[in-house]
Each structure stands twice: as structure tokens, then as C-alpha cells.
Amino acid sequence: MRIGELARRTGVSERSLRYYEKQGLLTAERTAGGHREFPGSAVDRVIRIQELFAAGLCSAKIGQLLPCMRDTDGGPSEIATPRLVADLTTERGRIDRMIADLVRSRDVLDEVIAAAAGDVGNR
Amino acid sequence: MRIGELARRTGVSERSLRYYEKQGLLTAERTAGGHREFPGSAVDRVIRIQELFAAGLCSAKIGQLLPCMRDTDGGPSEIATPRLVADLTTERGRIDRMIADLVRSRDVLDEVIAAAAGDVGNR
């Protein structure tokens, strides 16, 4: 599929998709005229990439990680190098802490929201 | 306490603490010579602020939110305005989605790490 459709199907801007390709996170064939032609599996891949970005990984790490992931296209997954495993383990810890932080923050919001709702109930 | 001690006790740089004060997230008395004098409750507050930043809230939102939070100093919590409650509810949804994303990403990392470990076991 072409970039416009991929953007529509993933909700990611064309700008970002071109950036992903330049960073080596996506591969695309080219038409005779130079237009990108993405495989169907790109949809899932883009969504994964977005999640990993949201998890605070930089594009370099994601680039290392992607070939080791079980792809929907059933491609042969590479095995992570020990160096990469160490990095990923560090990232995993960071993500764990981030989740804990988020839960605490969410609780704080809930408390404030509940206090406001309770106030409404009391008037 | 002064800024150096607060920085040490929270792990947050002096630079950031000054920034927080300028954004109205922290209040500090001043000595005759102009040095900041933070109350003891600032330690907890700074930690909360960091969590909220990590949760993706901007300083403006945090500034609105803080007075509505139950402080350790037992100060009277303000009640959030309906407008703020709406904002916070939106933020809450965002945080929920972020947590879900993080969990998925963590699972992906676990899978890759496990695959590498399994490979080690197979050799």
C-alpha cells in the first residue's frame, strides 16, 4: 500500500512514516516513479513502533529490537545479542518504574476528581 | 531547607527546582540575602511533580492540580473546578492508554528477552 493509506490505517502522519523509514524502522519497495510501496505487515509494525516510542525507547533501540520481534508476517525472528538483552532489560526496568509512576499519578487524579464529585453531592 | 539539600533529597537538579518555582509549582521563602528557603513538605511535593511530569502533564496543568491535592502538610485542599475536572478526566484517559501501551511494550521486551534466554538454554 502507499503512504497515504498506511497513514490512514495507522493514524500516524506521513511525515512520521517517512521518518521511520529513514531510521530503518520500516522498509518499503519503490515504484518506478519513486513512490513508496509498503507491505501489509507495515500496519502492525507501525503500531508497535508507536507503542515503543511511547514507552520511551529511541529509534535506535527500536531499530535493534524490531528484527527480534515475532512479526505478523511470520518472518524468522532474530535472536537478541547479549548486549541487546542487557539494554532491553534496563529498558524494561525503566518501563516498570514508569508504569508505577503512572498508576500513582492516575490515583492522584482520581482522588481530585472524586473530591470534586463528592463536593457536588454535598451541596 | 535550601535548594542544595532539596536537590539531594529528591534527586532533582537545582536547575529544575528553580524552574518549578518559577512555574508556580513550588513556593519558597527567601532569606534576607535572597536565597530560597523551602518548607519540609517540598520534598514530597517535588516527588509528586516529577511523577506528574512523567505522566505527561505540562507544568500548567500540574499548577492547577497541585492546590487540589491532599498535601502532606495537611493544608486545606481546594476543590477542582468543573473545567479542571474535565481536563483531568481527559488526562486520566490518556494515562490509562499510556499504561496499556507500556504494558504491551514490556511484554514485547519480555518476549525478546525470553527468546534470547531460551536460545542460551538450547545450545
Place this chain on the structure above:
DNA sequence: CTTGAACCTGACACCCGTGTCAACTTCTAC
């Protein structure tokens, strides 16, 4: 009083994924 640590303000730069604009080319359908 002196000295060194600690603090002050202000300014500049960074990160890095993303938005946006410009100028041009390619594709598709009539």
C-alpha cells in the same frame, strides 16, 4: 576579615519525534 562553598539570575543549547511549508514529480482517471 577572609575564604570557599553554596546560591542567585540570565542566557543559550539540546533532544528528537513531529508539524509544516515549498517546489517539484508521479500517478490516475477522464
Place this chain on the structure above:
DNA sequence: GTAGAAGTTGACACGGGTGTCAGGTTCAAG
């Protein structure tokens, strides 16, 4: 062939919390 949608590359800017440096002032101990 022609019009209009869609795609291409390149460049510049942003956000916003943080790092860092410069040049000066204050604090606390001797």
C-alpha cells in the same frame, strides 16, 4: 493530453523540561 490528487525531498521550527556556563552575591566557618 490534461487536471487534480497523491507522493517526493529538503529545510526550518517547535515544545518544554533540562544541562550548562558566566558573572556576581550570600552564607558560614575560621
